[in-house]
Amino acid sequence: MEEYVGDLWHKFITRSARRDYPDAIVHLEDIEKTAGVLFRALGGDPGLRVAAAAEVEHGARRRWLARIAHVEDRVAQATRDAETLNLPPSLSLFPERAANRDLYLWLIAQAAATGRATGDWLVANQQATLFTLQRYPGFESRYRRLVEACLALRIAPEKLPKDEAAVELAIRQALKEPGSVGPLPTSRRPPQPVPMWLYPSPAQIDRRTRPDDAQADAQDPDDAHGKTVDANKKRQQATREDMPDGRDGFILPFRAESLVSWAEYVKVNRGLDEDPEEDAAKAAPDMDKLAIARDGKTIASRVRFDLDLPSAAADDIPLQSGILLPEWDWKKRILKKDQCRLDLLDARDAPPIEVPERLRKPVRKVRQQLEALAPSRRWFKNQPDGSELDVDACVRAWSDRRAGHAENDFGNYLKLERHERDMACLVLADLSLSTDAWVSDHERVIDVIRDSLMLFSEALGATGDRFALYGFSSLRRENIRFHQIKTFEEKHGAPTRGRIAALKPGYYTRMGAAIRYASRILEKQPNALRLMLILSDGKPNDLDQYDSRYGIEDTRMSLIEARNAGLRPFCVTIDKEGEGYLPHLFGPAGFTVIRKPEELPARLPMLYAQLTAM
Template identity: 55%
Template sequence: MEEQVGQLWHRFITRAATTHYPAATVELTAVSRTVGVLFRAGGGDAGLRIEATTATTHGARRSWLQRLAGSHQQVELCWRDTEALRLPAQINWFPERQLNYDLYLWLAVLAAGPTDLNLPWFSLNQQLTQDRLTRFPGLQSRYERLVAAQLALRPDPQQLPTDEAAQELAIQQALRQPGSVTELPPAKRPHQPVYLWLHPSPPLLPNQSSKISTPEATSTPQTRNNTQKVNRRRRGEYTPMPDGKKGLLAFRLESLFTLAEYVKVDRCTDEEEDTQAAKQALDDLEQVSVARDNQTAAASLRFDLDLPAPTHDNTRIGEGILLPEWDYKRQQLRPDYCCLQPMLAAAAPPVELPPHLRRTAQRLRHQFEALIPTRTWYKNQPEGSEIDLDAYLRQLTEYRQGKMDVERGLYRDFRRGSRNLACLLLADLSLSTDAWINNTARVIDIIRDSLFLFAEALATTGDQFALYGFSSRHRSHIRFHILKEFTQTYNALIRGRIQAIKPDFYTRMGAAIRHASSLLRQQPASQHLLLLLTDGKPNDLDQYEGRYGIEDTRMALHEARKQGLQPFCVTIDETASDYLPHLFGTQSYVVIRKPSDLPRELPLLYARLTQAK
């Protein structure tokens, strides 16, 4: 009974203290695509992701009802770093939905400006506002409506102490006329948040590589569905493991002291019964602390991800190939920074095509027979199956007229044409492909079936093609699996290599793309198609995670295009639209929404990409 009364009281007082408008809520997931386009069109960095920000404590004055409810202590404000543009997960500060939508657009344009200026927060936001309104005058009326809505939510300076009133007047004047106020007067208490400006002190991590990610940010294909999820960055820190002995908290509530003791609990999210409650608990934390428990789990993890013993590993071909890597922070290539190791399956006996693929393969072979160049007459040939009468008569006429300069071919031959193209398919074989989709099939099984059908279809046309797979473990060991080379004929031995593929390690795309490009450009053809088959973005154990890996992959693709190659990406990653346009462009990738369709769609996609050649 007491618990029910407490819940009712909590809902009542929280609802009474709120100043938001739930009916006018606009979600970031609904406008992320529009916001991304507007941010990049406004001059923003094309490599930044669009993510939900984390709430931070503002410390501003609150009403007595808000203090009683314990609410309005944190706020989500816009900011950006080298990885992403971070916007509130939802905006419902204004009573009109259109105003909340316009605020998303305004923040995207504002954040696209030059925020590297060495200015204080107060002056920086005014200068950014001036710059944006000058460059995009069409935003003036929208900005004025947002300012009017923002001022309606600001506190009345007459009801504030002198120092806070002076500060509030300066902020309101800066909102009405950006650039008219040079300095923000000091005050003992922080000012109310300014929704139209960037975060005054964004919670940047001192070491981006040690960030704490939520389950949404590290989801695998087994958790993918049609619902959109918001990636949210958490501030994190590593802390020593509590010993369970220091637990006295001087928490005064009606003169009562509470004794709290740390309890070691192995809380596994896979076995969590109330996952929604766990997520809400995480949402309430402004900073997540992580401690190393003991060495058992860490040792087991290292064993699982360590390289296999040479006696159980695939056969290494050569001593490895040194390749460069692009460092976007230094804006230069690091020569001989990565080592790529070509590998061949050690135990891959010849196999026949799996029975469940034979009917589809037969249908694809019939469809791809239409791509086989038809037999036509080749005239004016120096050699051929019969005399070309037209050429003979023209030559005889010119000879009698004294106009004969060079001898022409007098034969014609009936033979098949040539498509004159080469395709290299590079498959991602990282550990993420071991995940299950809808508990029916693993990603690696879908990739394997796709390779089978792709090879069956291209073997019908006679096109030059090669198949490779890749994974990585640090920059010093990038595994490049040889499935079929250009000079090899597709047969049972190649099928055995495809059957033997398995997921392992991580996804260092840049080096794999560079080596694949080198192999492809050596083929004599008029069209060189580089197909990348993947289920996620680039990553590895070192700094290759995040923006670094994205930019290295983008540079590798840029180098491939300069060599005359045509890169194209096929992915089943539902979040691919956040980063693939930056990597491949808007017309050079496709997202397969239903992964089970990949084996059938991949050969047909190849046909569409090459039929005009």
């Protein structure tokens, strides 16, 4: 009975204390596409990734009812750093859904202008506000409505202590008249959160690999099919900590993860696979910040072994080793020479095969559809000489003479000539470890890529176009594996099919280096149209700093270099989150996202037909 009454009281007091409007909620995913388009249209950094912000404890004064109900002590603040724009995962502050959506749009406008602002966070937000309102006057009415709505949610200055009241008055003045307030006066408590402003980005995990645990950053292939506990769908703040050494007198000599509720410590790389410790996942949502450490025990050792390179006897045959390639440093804005080392490989165990039985029917269908693209003979009109008269041209010439006009200079003959497309296509397939993921109960991403290459190569054989097939993966910049499947000079047949069937998942996705080397190959082709078709299942990443904006910007620069060389890159991806970064890399018309991976084999030839239509 006591628990029942307590549960009723908790629901009542929580419902009474909360001041949000669930019926008017707007989720970040609802405006994800609009956010990206608006941010770039307002001049924002196109390389920034939009993500959901983590909830943090703000420490500001709350209403007495909120303190009793233990609510409103945490808030997801909008932040921006060099790589990410973090926005609240959802907004329900106002009773009108349109107002919550307007708040998202205003935060995006603030983020686009904040890159030009300087000073502390209060001054920077005012500068960003002034810039946005001056350059885009259409935001003025929306801004004023949001200011009035936000002020109504705040505790009045007269209800606050003197020092907090001074800060609150300054914030209100800054909202009403941007640019009129300097740094905030000091107070014992932080000010109440301002939902219309961007806050300083919190400290993030140092993602640079340390020498002693470099290999531990790698994903364990064996864990790909293991049990994964989703601790919380919300983003969590985290700090990197060293493992406790047991010398601290306040730490008892037993497993540290048992102290989660006290020390806010979660052991990530645990030594025993059979001990999943689900209590840690349950405790994570209640933590303000996670402390992450590595202990270097069994799991790290196994990952280091699994991701070690195969022996020369078991590895693919190296055709050329030590090919040096540059890499773009987006912070220094320079192209670093000879930063990457690439090896050109040929499959060791790839016996020639025929088209698999399950693909023969799709192959026949695609061949029939693409036969229309094959070179054919066509009539050319208005020619100065030819095998037949151009009746239309003759009638126009006679009419012009009767009307007193000068005779035209066009020819009056038809000529039948062979019309061929002058093009070459290079297909570059991502063979990273992520392609080992399952897309259905019986098929992995790598299986989809194999089928796509098999079907695509058979279709191109029907058109007569020149094409080449390559794949790539990487393990840091000194080991980029570039797999040769079919060259432009080689005729497609059973050996090519055998190499396609032998493809297997590799390591990571250092895409910039692979694109640069593929560009070298494609640049040598004499054709007028040179298409580079990139198949990928995710964004660029590797063990070092490449798994960040560094990789995005290096890939983008490699694509710019390819376009400047007269090549036409196009990306086909099955990454559902690709629309967040692909426009920055390939442009709005330079990519397509396939929602169902199993549709890739059938859609790839059709995409090729659209890209090469003349």
